[in-house]
Amino acid sequence: MTRSLSGGVSQQSGARQARIRAHFDHAQGYDGAATLQRVAARALAGDLARSMADRAEKPLRVLEIGCGTGLLTAQLCGLWPQAHILATDYAPRMLERVRERLGVRVETRLMDAASPDVHGPFDVICGNLVLQWLDNPAEALHRLAALLAPGGVLAVSTLRAGTFAEWQAACAAEGQISATPHYPDMAELARWVPYPCQGLWRTERSVQSFAAGLDFVRHLKATGANTPRVGVAAMGAGVLRRVAARFEEAGASVTWELAYGCFRRPSRAGVFVTGTDTGVGKTLVSACLVRRWQALYWKPLQSGLADEEGDTPTIARLAGAHVRCLPPAGAYQASLSPEAAARAEGAAINPASLALPMEEPEQPLVVEGAGGLMVPVTDEIMMIDLAQRWGLPVVLVARSGLGTLNHTLLSLEALRVRGIAVAGVVLNGPPNPENSRTIAHKGQVRVLADIPHEAHLDATVVAELAQRLPLWADIAGG
Template sequence: MVFNEHKRKIQSHFSHAHHYEKYALVQKTVAQRLMGHILNRYTMLGLPPPKRILEIGCGSGFLTQLLKINFPDSFCISVDLSEEMILRARENHNGSQIAFAVMDGENLALSGSFDLVCSSLCMQWFVSRKAALERLYEYLAPGGLFMASTLAAGTFEEWRESCNQMGVACAVPFYPSIDQLNAERPRSGHGLWSSETLIEPVDNAWAFLQALKAIGAHTAPAGYRAVSSSSLRRVMYYFDQHYSYLSYAVAYGWFRKAPCQGVFVTGTDTAIGKTVVSAALVQAWQALYWKPFQTGVAEEKPDHAIITSLVRRKDGKLPKILPSLLVLSAALSPFEAMLREQKSYSFEDFHLTPSCKADDVLVIEGAGGVMVPLTAHTLLRDAILKIGLPVILVVRSGLGTLNHTLLSVESLKNVGIAIAGIVMNGKPQPHNRKAIEERTGVPIIAELDWLEEGITPQTILAMSQALPAFNVLVQ
């Protein structure tokens, strides 16, 4: 492998970290916390254990050990920039279900895909984090998870403050904020970064600097010029007078690759035009249609019948409709309708059941709005998160849409749901469109005229021509 000077320094420093296990206490704690996040995410999404795991920046194997304990039947490839670290990890953990390789996590040379790609406190050493994440995303199998921890803004703030007070250039990198990290994640998959602050007691500044060197984590940012000994002593003296601890702002992130090509259509309200928009999408993309939860069939014909009557496939056949999981008579939320009809449904059984071919596109239509109750303890938002497809949010164009749209977008973003775009229904309102795009950061992908009646296949065909191609929407 050929590295630039900065990467060579990182590699060299970690290769000479002969006392890593003794001093890397925070690293061990963070690996344990990350493993907890991984297990919680698998449970929340109802995913089976990963068959293939890729670990980036394994070090001496803190996270490696936890992965093998919790996923004993998984095959794991663990890579690190440092050959010395790989040798140590191999000594600590061996077996037929694990392989180690000296490799740059930013520029991998591997074949195949992985159900889980993970990394603990490695990404802060990446030269181009956003580009690296995009490349790692490509290694995920459909429905696969990426989970990582990294240092974030606020780490070593006490040392930075000491440098600032003494007017000395600080060798601590500027770590990213949570907002920066969230802005860098792949747009088409669900995901979210959050953070916590860990406090590590230190005897004095000298002990802190020596501990960093002992674990190989003392590489200054590229372009940093070392300060004089006298300047460093002044910083150390200030630190010792004011602090006896250091803060680690640790970010934990996850994102999930969509399990198949498709979108989940939801809205800010009921009767907002989700079915018409779904029909236009099915027409535009020649897609499959699925309505997992159907209510109100006693009063109106089911939505799949509307799709069948409005969509025309290019081959002349009827659109492919996948069967609903739950069909209820009352025009209520699924939860209320089930109570009235004395039916029950376990959300644990809810999965993306349709088997789609590689070139199929699936359009899923939700029931009601984002926060509609599905069961006693779950909302439609939980179903969207579990399915793993990006959302198309259908909203009104007129008065009142700003409040409903902003709240719906906030609700989706708060749990890491990706929003591919917004469709506005009704007479175009340029001021509302501008406000929604500016305040949400989500693109308006179409503005469709609202039609109370008289919707025909020709109407849907015309609407479909105003929609972007699927690969353009999710790129």
């Protein structure tokens, strides 16, 4: 998780950004040449429409970065005619073309996507094929995500590794280095997902053919995409013709590897506490979090009441006098999974009853799951499905000792496959620095705290243990 961001811009980077702006400003043939940009804009608009389909209220404030001549902007106007759309770009001439295309329907503003100088919150923030022109896309996405309203969506498209592979091969055959930008692979893209948002990247491939080798070069110039990357000089005319001839001999086609990311900000403040297994200390950690943050507490599903008092009264006892616990959606006697415990009483869990509480949405809510991620809730729903539905970042509780590495790393992998944000891991038990380091490194995750075993637990002990955990401002992520 990134907690501090550098705003400095090197002289070399600043000069390149100025060249990029100039090239886009002078891209007179943009609309005629921007075939793939148009394809990507339609695809991104489709992703946005699907991501917002489950919302009762339509978006009212939309921010677009790198709007170009308005290919995506026009799609946004069609999707949400009621929305105020602020279309921004780094190139003044591009904004003029948006105004020519859409008139007063949208507001336009000159803005660098890497340093947004607008005030949120926005229901939607989006940008089509702009990230590859930014010096630090991960930082830019983090800053943009901080401008989202609760439940808001950040949707972007970019080019990924493998793009223009045919042109790069032709350059290499002539002993040249292609000046096309660096394009990230999927592992790098995964690190761009802005915490605490939830979401995944999807990919698409498209092939574009040209009549002649030099037509590809003219295409890049026509769309303003002919700025060489930092540290690579543009080729001279003679070398360029030889590379173009090689490219033409190979078929004069290029592959575009597209990636689309759609990331949703949590609808309220809070975390979902789950464990690598039953009995790993979720309730103790939840009590510590509630005490540390003065948070609300919700145990949606409680089983095993025939053998214990239940987690909600335990939290009320351990977290302090002023803790507020919301009532469970279902409480059952048998020490079984929620699904099996409900069935043993002739009941069934209604998924509609498991809506995330929205009381005091700016106050952190600690939601404690039952067992681990793959515990059944109904015939069709597991705990991990609820974590994904609620959209809160996850605090994963694990044992500190032998066997924890496999369980913890598998749980982290399961969360990331679903695009669920992870706030961090809490290790419960005797201190084990080696396991803590391994989980942090192999799991690419923050270990929030090590909570030791205590022979006796009461509100005083929990208050002391809570001091080991980060403050809510450090977890909230902007």
